[in-house]
Amino acid sequence: MKTMSAHIVVAGGGVAGMEAAGTLAGMGYRVTMIEKDDAPGGHLLQWHALFPDRRPADEVISHFRKHTEHPNLRIITGTTVEKVRNHGSGVLVSLSGGAEEQADAVIVATGFELFDAHRKEEYGYGIYDNVITSADLEAMFNRGLVAKADGSVPSRIGLVHCVGSRDEKVNNNHCSKVCCVTAVKQAIEIRKMLPSCEVFCFYMDMRMYGPYYEELYRESQEYHNVNFIRGKVSEASVNINNRLVIKVEDTLAGRPLKMELDIIVLMVGMEMAGAGMRLAEASGMKRGINRFLESTDHHYGNNLSGLRGVFYAGTCTAPMNITDTISHARAAVTETVKYLNSR
Amino acid sequence: MKPEGKKRIWAEYQKEIPDDHFFYVRSCIRQTFFAGSEQYFLKILRDDLGKDVYEDPRHTTCTGIGYHGDVVPFETIQAVVARHFALATEAGYKHIAISCVTSFGIYSEILETWKHFPETLERTRENLYKATGRTFDVPETISHTSDIIYKFRDQIARKAKYHLIDISTGEPLKVVEHIGCHYSKMFPKYGVGGAEFPHVLVGMVEAWGGDIIDYPERRHCCGFGFRQYLVQANRGYSLFATRKKFESMQPYRPDMIIANCPGCTMFMDRWQYTIREIDGITYGADGQGIPVLTYEEVAGLVLGYNPWELGLQYHNVQSLPLLRKMGIKADPSERFLAKDGSRLPEPENLING
Amino acid sequence: MRVTQSNKFGFTINRSRLIDYDSSDRKVREYVTLREPSFRLCFACGGCTATCTAGQHTSFNLRRMNTFIRRGEIEPLREEVKRCMLCGKCLLVCPRGVNTRNVVAAAAEAIVKLERNEL
Numbered sequence A: 001m002k003t004m005s006a007h008i009v010v011a012g013g014g015v016a017g018m019e020a021a022g023t024l025a026g027m028g029y030r031v032t033m034i035e036k037d038d039a040p041g042g043h044l045l046q047w048h049a050l051f052p053d054r055r056p057a058d059e060v061i062s063h064f065r066k067h068t069e070h071p072n073l074r075i076i077t078g079t080t081v082e083k084v085r086n087h088g089s090g091v092l093v094s095l096s097g098g099a100e101e102q103a104d105a106v107i108v109a110t111g112f113e114l115f116d117a118h119r120k121e122e123y124g125y126g127i128y129d130n131v132i133t134s135a136d137l138e139a140m141f142n143r144g145l146v147a148k149a150d151g152s153v154p155s156r157i158g159l160v161h162c163v164g165s166r167d168e169k170v171n172n173n174h175c176s177k178v179c180c181v182t183a184v185k186q187a188i189e190i191r192k193m194l195p196s197c198e199v200f201c202f203y204m205d206m207r208m209y210g211p212y213y214e215e216l217y218r219e220s221q222e223y224h225n226v227n228f229i230r231g232k233v234s235e236a237s238v239n240i241n242n243r244l245v246i247k248v249e250d251t252l253a254g255r256p257l258k259m260e261l262d263i264i265v266l267m268v269g270m271e272m273a274g275a276g277m278r279l280a281e282a283s284g285m286k287r288g289i290n291r292f293l294e295s296t297d298h299h300y301g302n303n304l305s306g307l308r309g310v311f312y313a314g315t316c317t318a319p320m321n322i323t324d325t326i327s328h329a330r331a332a333v334t335e336t337v338k339y340l341n342s343r
Numbered sequence B: 001m002k003p004e005g006k007k008r009i010w011a012e013y014q015k016e017i018p019d020d021h022f023f024y025v026r027s028c029i030r031q032t033f034f035a036g037s038e039q040y041f042l043k044i045l046r047d048d049l050g051k052d053v054y055e056d057p058r059h060t061t062c063t064g065i066g067y068h069g070d071v072v073p074f075e076t077i078q079a080v081v082a083r084h085f086a087l088a089t090e091a092g093y094k095h096i097a098i099s100c101v102t103s104f105g106i107y108s109e110i111l112e113t114w115k116h117f118p119e120t121l122e123r124t125r126e127n128l129y130k131a132t133g134r135t136f137d138v139p140e141t142i143s144h145t146s147d148i149i150y151k152f153r154d155q156i157a158r159k160a161k162y163h164l165i166d167i168s169t170g171e172p173l174k175v176v177e178h179i180g181c182h183y184s185k186m187f188p189k190y191g192v193g194g195a196e197f198p199h200v201l202v203g204m205v206e207a208w209g210g211d212i213i214d215y216p217e218r219r220h221c222c223g224f225g226f227r228q229y230l231v232q233a234n235r236g237y238s239l240f241a242t243r244k245k246f247e248s249m250q251p252y253r254p255d256m257i258i259a260n261c262p263g264c265t266m267f268m269d270r271w272q273y274t275i276r277e278i279d280g281i282t283y284g285a286d287g288q289g290i291p292v293l294t295y296e297e298v299a300g301l302v303l304g305y306n307p308w309e310l311g312l313q314y315h316n317v318q319s320l321p322l323l324r325k326m327g328i329k330a331d332p333s334e335r336f337l338a339k340d341g342s343r344l345p346e347p348e349n350l351i352n353g
Numbered sequence C: 001m002r003v004t005q006s007n008k009f010g011f012t013i014n015r016s017r018l019i020d021y022d023s024s025d026r027k028v029r030e031y032v033t034l035r036e037p038s039f040r041l042c043f044a045c046g047g048c049t050a051t052c053t054a055g056q057h058t059s060f061n062l063r064r065m066n067t068f069i070r071r072g073e074i075e076p077l078r079e080e081v082k083r084c085m086l087c088g089k090c091l092l093v094c095p096r097g098v099n100t101r102n103v104v105a106a107a108a109e110a111i112v113k114l115e116r117n118e119l
């Protein structure tokens, strides 16, 4: 009974934070979830329909709203977790604005940040009107309108994979895992909204690692006529008609290829979030060469931070889809309870 | 196109360009191809801007073309460049002004090599000392001479007698800029504005009233590319590269091309003649050629210098249509007069008469 | 005329290797996809090419041919389609269930129709 009154702070209110906080509250713990933005939800709030089954993201969001409605769970928004450190038998949590929370355990669920597409200068994001990111495209889906900057209907759209991932030039050698399937999902969405618009995915490898992902890829070819060209786009420019022009090698034909496009969608990757990075620096949490939080063991300790009473959940440790984020958060709950019971 | 996006990139690639006291290193090919450019760089800096620019007659070629043509090894070219640094050190100069993009690329590459592999600097010191008895300081800055004109572009604009404006319509001239691969593709941080959206020539053109054309093959090679040109049988590659650029810029009807690099200016000018001979095509508006000018020539025109003193007549593509648009009065019959007033033989097959 | 000109300089202008998607002709692709919808499913694994008898002793490469059809590069096709013996071995291999044999047949038809201006 003593442990059940333990207080757990969850840093970050994305999928991982909400799963962990709601579950712990349901188990009877006192939980405080601290979210730096105005509302919990994290990146999920930006997405329109989710892979692999294209269900509306709203469904998952309302699931989590319900999951986190619990008398044991206090949600503080607009507040950033700045530092955690061992204090007495528990963990002292420093918040923005100078407040502190005394916790028995902490779950760090600070998530990821989208790669800033400006950094790939050669694609002209922020310069050419019709170069957008996958997140911008989700916003267009949410508005129900995929259009060029001048409002006209596109007749050809290209999705560029691996923007900011698998690229030494931007110091990211890791694969962001979810962007290949996001591209396929978005390609299908476009084809459904605009049946006369051609869609091309420019990929280096098709990494369809999750359940039903490869099937979605097949479906995109079989029923939606999505085109795939294997090659890394090297640059984008505009021609006199303000149409984008890309250069890519069609590596399967072994020849350079040039193509005009109305819209280029950059499939931006996942990076360690800045607020998570600062928390890690201040608290002495280790980070891997990919800058994500590094757990004590890749196989059987991947929720363990190495700090007493501090656990990791979700994409603050590595790129993950929602399903894996939830599983990882549940595992963090298990580790936390195991720790509290052993005290 | 969103101009603020380009401005954001330009802000990220600002390099230190000194204000005064330059040690000038000439290009080995410019003085023959664009006879007035280097002369007018010195004149503009010294007479119009009141700067101190020092030249040493013992300065030689940097051997860059030989280096890129695989006949001069890296050790050798490091020693040649080190010798130039020694001349600068002896004269008490710390800022090098380099009049050629090929050389500028060589200097950048060597300085970076010395930074990352200090043992190569030590070996170069040893080689130079053994060969010539000279010692040197590594310069504090290297600037391409276009960087310097860029730095003073607004001062030049304030003294402008002519602008890059079509006086008959009041519209800005449409200008293609070409920075040359070795200006910033190897080391974006050494170039004003970086490699993808370089600002060095854009800044000049805009300061002097012109409009820049951003066309699809803007970043493509001019066709020099050393290997594709040096061997005669390979020159078809060079021509192909240049034509690709012309085909891409043609729809914009450019009034002129401003180029950064001796090789680029040369190839984009001379190949217009060759392509016309082979394919019968020219790429300017109304069947004309597109004049290709160095930035000093453009600065000189803006400052009101005589186009024939600047040497514009020694280009294959003549600038008469451009001069007319800018309102510059220049008598074409005086183009090929020697200093003593005698008439030089006129070249055949000039483009734009 | 080209010849004399190239003699004048000792070189001429090289040809482009670029696939210019905006000027290439995708009528053959449309025809093949209509005749054999499974053509869409090829994901360029090369299984067919590995097993193909014709490909062992000629430059024939079904995987690459599929790519050329998709990009609208017709020139290389004309010779390629003649090399297939329609033995059907590739059909056994294809993990995406492409009716490869029929793709070649449809491509050959398309080429003939193209020449007759029937596409």
Ligand SMILES: Cc1cc2nc3c(=O)[nH]c(=O)nc-3n(C[C@H](O)[C@H](O)[C@H](O)COP(=O)(O)OP(=O)(O)OC[C@H]3O[C@@H](n4cnc5c(N)ncnc54)[C@H](O)[C@@H]3O)c2cc1C
Pocket: A011, A012, A013, A014, A015, A016, A017, A034, A035, A036, A037, A040, A041, A042, A043, A044, A047, A049, A050, A051, A052, A079, A080, A081, A082, A109, A110, A111, A112, A113, A114, A134, A135, A178, A182, A268, A269, A270, A273, A275, A276, A279, A313, A314, A315, A316, A320, A321, A322, A323, A325
């Ligand atoms: C373009 C794109 C599309 C995607 N589409 C899908 C899809 O269709 N299906 C799918 O399964 N997955 C999808 N994903 C993956 C999905 O977004 C992630 O799996 C999920 O968002 C991860 O949740 P998280 O809680 O780990 O991180 P986040 O969603 O990033 O949440 C972290 C939260 O922590 C907060 N935070 C950070 N630092 C602090 C701090 N110091 N103090 C307080 N709060 C802090 C943040 O504000 C944020 O709210 C997609 C990803 C991308 C990039």
Ligand code: SF4
Pocket: A161, A162, A163, A165, A166, A174, A175, A176, A177, A178, A179, A180, A181, A205, A206, A207, A267, A269
């Ligand atoms: S998931 Fe695909 S697009 Fe994303 S980084 Fe990995 S390979 Fe690239």
Ligand code: SF4
Pocket: C048, C051, C052, C053, C054, C055, C062, C083, C084, C085, C086, C087, C088, C089, C090, C091, C100, C101, C104
């Ligand atoms: S049917 Fe044609 S392509 Fe297929 S294995 Fe036989 S010869 Fe090769």
Ligand code: SF4
Pocket: C041, C042, C043, C044, C045, C046, C047, C048, C049, C062, C063, C066, C093, C094, C095, C096, C097, C098, C100
């Ligand atoms: S085996 Fe099938 S999927 Fe693989 S390359 Fe051949 S046709 Fe395409």
